[in-house]
Amino acid sequence: MTMRAHPLVGLDEHYADLLAALDRGEALRRALALLAEGSEVAWTASPDADGVLTLDQVTGDWTGVLRALQVPPNTGLTGKVFQTGRAEWVDDYFGSQEITHDFDRHMATEKVRRVLAVPLLRDGKRLGVMAIAPRQNGTFGDREIEHASAIAAQAALAVSVAERARLSREIAVHEERRRMAADLHDSVGALLFAIGSGMADLAEATQADPELQARLDRLRRQAVDATTALRESLRTLRSSPAALALGVALRADCAAFADRTGLPAELVVLDEEPPELAPSRSDVLLTAVREALLNVEKHAHAGAVTVSVRRSDPWLTIAVHDDGVGLGPDHTPGLGLTSTAEALARLGGSLRVVSDPDGGTIWRARLPC
Known part of the structure; x- marks a missing residue:
């Protein structure tokens, strides 16, 4: 007679997976285990604000010389791949003319023979590097390169989700x-x-x-x-850190809208790092968003509102999206919209309001950041 697993057992596993997806370190550890398959030296490297990489996750090593190793931009294979943003490999690490040899001593200590490194990229942003370093002689084939690139793509997605959750x-x-x-x-x-x-x-x-x-x-x-x-x-x-000030203020505006109207209003920040703005520019954006929310409250007959923030250099975009009745065919901007557009234009920005084909209205402000 076989015993059926209690449904809560499966639920616990799904919950653990969800928590792992929301933790940057755990997501990278899992990706690294897939890459190394338990037998090779492998690492992940994360950049600081100056582009200096730190090997923050290392597996399969013997001596510890790679742990927390600092890799300046464009040095070694790891630094080169971070700069180029594409997968690269060397089948003879010590004889290669394609990389600098700042870390030959570290590789020799670990008896590494060859290295394959792939970038962690998400929406064009470089999040770090993953690398595998076999101790056996050989050559990297297309299948290994594709496998590493696929794992890196999933790892980058996990890191992006974890950073947004944080x-x-x-x-x-x-x-x-x-x-x-x-x-x-x-x-x-x-x-x-x-x-x-x-x-x-x-x-x-x-x-x-x-x-x-x-x-x-x-x-x-x-x-x-x-x-x-x-x-x-x-x-x-x-007080809030400068990098969080805009997000905190927008969340407060969403909460105030929900309190006034009884409608759900959600803030979604679509970047790992929030934008930092001078107070004068931030004030213009916050005033604009409050005007947009007021218009939703007065005219949209909506059931829900989403405020989203996204930075795509050199632009910061904030959108207010409701699921209401949309714009009428004879819609003309009122004084509030006109004043908002003029204030944004004085800072080099713009404002656009359109009906969503699926229902509702999309209000979108852009400002250089």
Whole structure:
């Protein structure tokens, strides 16, 4: 008699897979295991802001000399592949004239003979490099190159998904911090103000008692100090890293729209790293999005709204997409749309509003970033 697995067992496995997909490190570890097949030296390398790669995942090594190794741009095969953005290989690592030999000592220590490296690319963005380095002599064939490239493509997708999930979590955390700051201001801040005012009234009523008045003055100063400390804490809670500020503000606008209308409004950031804008440019975009959401609220008769942010150098694009009635055949831009378009144009940007063939309206603002 065979025992059937409980349905929750399969659910646990799917949940574990989902968590792995949302974790950059775990996604790369799984991809690396597929690439190395448990027997070869293999690694992934991730870039910093200056394009210097770090071997952050290494498998199959013996000595540890490759772990956390720094690879400057265009050095070795890994650095070269990151610069060129295409798969490359050397069947004789130490005799190759196609690469620099900055890392010959490391390869010799690991007894590597040849290396195949493939870029991690997603939407034209270079996310890193994966490489496999057999210890046996031989040549890389088309099948091995295609296999490595396919794994790298899936790994790049996983990294992209994981980075977007991380960004969404960070934006949510900072939005929650802003909400907490507002609650503390309304509750504790108001209470401290009431205490200070009450003590001021008592001080006036007890002028004939110098000792009591002195005690009240001390309490008033302590209340002032507590208010100052609270104000500094609220400022810290409200602040967001520059790279998250736009996302946090947009999420707050979506939440405010949902509170006003009862309609779901979702923010989708379509990049691994959010754009950083000068406050003046960010203010123009946020004002524009709020105007777009107000138009949806007043005219669209929509059931849901999505606000999306995407950077495609040199442009930053924000779109507000509703599933409402769309634009009428005699639609003409009102004062709000006209003012928004003019404000964006002064910064080199543009605004376009069109009906979605599948229903609803797409409002799209572009600004150089």
